[in-house]
Amino acid sequence: MTGSSGPSTALLVERSAAGDLSAFEALYHQHLGRVFALCLRMCGNRSEAEELTQEAFIRAWRKLPSFRGDSAFSTWMHRLTVNVVLGHKRSSGRREDREAVAGERWYDDGATTRHNPASTLDLERAIATLPDGARTVFVLHDIEGYTHAEIAAISDIAEGTSKAQLSRARMLLRKALSS
Amino acid sequence: MTQLMCDDVASKLDELIAEALDEPDAAAVRAHLASCGHCRNELALRRRLTDAVDSLPRSIEPARDLWPEIRDRLEPRVVVPGRFARRRATTWARARLAAAAAAVLAVAVTAAYLIGVEHGRPKLVSTSAVSAGLVRASASDIDDDLERATAKLRARLDDRRDELSPETWSVVMDNVAVIDRAIERIELALADNPNDRRLNLQLAVAYRRQIELLRRATTLPADV
Numbered sequence: 001m002t003g004s005s006g007p008s009t010a011l012l013v014e015r016s017a018a019g020d021l022s023a024f025e026a027l028y029h030q031h032l033g034r035v036f037a038l039c040l041r042m043c044g045n046r047s048e049a050e051e052l053t054q055e056a057f058i059r060a061w062r063k064l065p066s067f068r069g070d071s072a073f074s075t076w077m078h079r080l081t082v083n084v085v086l087g088h089k090r091s092s093g094r095r096e097d098r099e100a101v102a103g104e105r106w107y108d109d110g111a112t113t114r115h116n117p118a119s120t121l122d123l124e125r126a127i128a129t130l131p132d133g134a135r136t137v138f139v140l141h142d143i144e145g146y147t148h149a150e151i152a153a154i155s156d157i158a159e160g161t162s163k164a165q166l167s168r169a170r171m172l173l174r175k176a177l178s179s
Numbered sequence: 180m181t182q183l184m185c186d187d188v189a190s191k192l193d194e195l196i197a198e199a200l201d202e203p204d205a206a207a208v209r210a211h212l213a214s215c216g217h218c219r220n221e222l223a224l225r226r227r228l229t230d231a232v233d234s235l236p237r238s239i240e241p242a243r244d245l246w247p248e249i250r251d252r253l254e255p256r257v258v259v260p261g262r263f264a265r266r267r268a269t270t271w272a273r274a275r276l277a278a279a280a281a282a283v284l285a286v287a288v289t290a291a292y293l294i295g296v297e298h299g300r301p302k303l304v305s306t307s308a309v310s311a312g313l314v315r316a317s318a319s320d321i322d323d324d325l326e327r328a329t330a331k332l333r334a335r336l337d338d339r340r341d342e343l344s345p346e347t348w349s350v351v352m353d354n355v356a357v358i359d360r361a362i363e364r365i366e367l368a369l370a371d372n373p374n375d376r377r378l379n380l381q382l383a384v385a386y387r388r389q390i391e392l393l394r395r396a397t398t399l400p401a402d403v
Contacts, residue, residue: 017370019255021250021253024253025246025250028246028249029246032240032241032245033237033238033239033240034237034238036238036239036240036241036245037236037237037238037239040239046241046242049241050241050243050245053241053245054245054248054249054252057245057249058249058252058253061253061254062254062363063366065366065367065369065370066366066367066369066370068373083327083330086327087327087330087334090330090331090334091330091333091334091337119231119234120231120234120235120236123228123231123232123235124235142232143232143235154327156327156331170193170225170228173228174224174225174227174228177224177227177228177231178224
């Protein structure tokens with residue numbers, strides 16, 4: 001996501017809302033990297049992230065006619081993606097122990113590792129192996145800049161739980177990075 | 180200045196890094212750090228993590244192009260005047276809206292059926308008891324919260340799939356789909372008239388019906 005909705009984005013949004021597929025494809029290319037990164041970090045699994053990215057864009061297409069422009073399209077798309085991932089987590093009933101090996105999977109392709117230094121990959125790997133709840137809070141708070149109040153609201157958890165999960169995530173990551 | 184113990188300092192290090200401590204607290208933590216190698220080491224580890232997170236790329240490209248699969252799954256959209264045009268609802272939009280409202284009412288009948296099933300006997304329910312509070316809510320106000328609520332209920336319903344008879348499951352799913360389509364149509368009409376009170380009410384009613392239907396379905400006895 002580009003972080004700003006200039007005239008060209010506004011025009012693409014308007015044309016997409018009116019049913020123009022080529023305009024929506026352009027929006028897809030503009031925002032793919034941010035959407036995929038968010039999905040990948042939140043779920044810790046590359047193939048699942050690809051599915052969720054697809055789902056996010058399909059839902060965006062469906063909901064674009066009701067996008068009012070109160071926020072930037074990038075913000076709207078980001079929020080929609082978070083909702084898609086959280087909805088998926090709830091519906092798939094994921095369990096933390098099931099995800100313990102996720103970190104061995106998600107970055108195993110040349111496209112995502114090509115430009116990343118080793119320390120970044122170590123951190124990505126460590127994030128991917130975090131327990132699900134801790135990873136969600138860490139990604140939303142420390143990477144995406146959400147407040148605990150916002151995380152509590154969108155994740156249906158108490159603010160205190162969000163803080164505890166963040167503390168747990170940071171502790172596990174420090175351990176992983178210092179080992 | 181208050182003397183801090185290592186545990187106190189550890190609980191404040193993240194705030195120190197984020198420069199979120201007020202000055203007296205920050206000074207107390209710094210004083211402790213000056214004489215405690217263990218806490219200095221802990222601070223260095225935390226700074227290392229913060230720096231590493233700051234250097235993460237904001238954007239990651241997937242290994243393959245996802246667009247062809249996305250494109251194949253997009254439902255074609257009938258071209259309607261966009262929200263930017265701020266035009267009055269077209270006859271077409273009004274017709275679709277009427278259909279959507281009818282669909283929502285039709286589903287209310289199913290909700291009544293499910294309530295009857297739940298209590299083991301037919302039971303009539305009023306379809307007019309819509310929360311007055313929702314009337315004043317705009318679509319943007321209700322959309323995210325209600326969408327979250329429905330997603331949660333759907334997940335709960337999915338978990339119960341094996342407990343419900345195929346007939347009941349089919350009735351529920353058919354009607355969920357009907358309401359989904361109704362919501363989509365109302366949202367399309369709202370794109371023309373975002374402040375239309377009647378449209379916002381109908382969207383609220385549709386969401387409310389969906390939540391009601393899902394809630395009933397999730398509480399049905401097993402093996403209905």
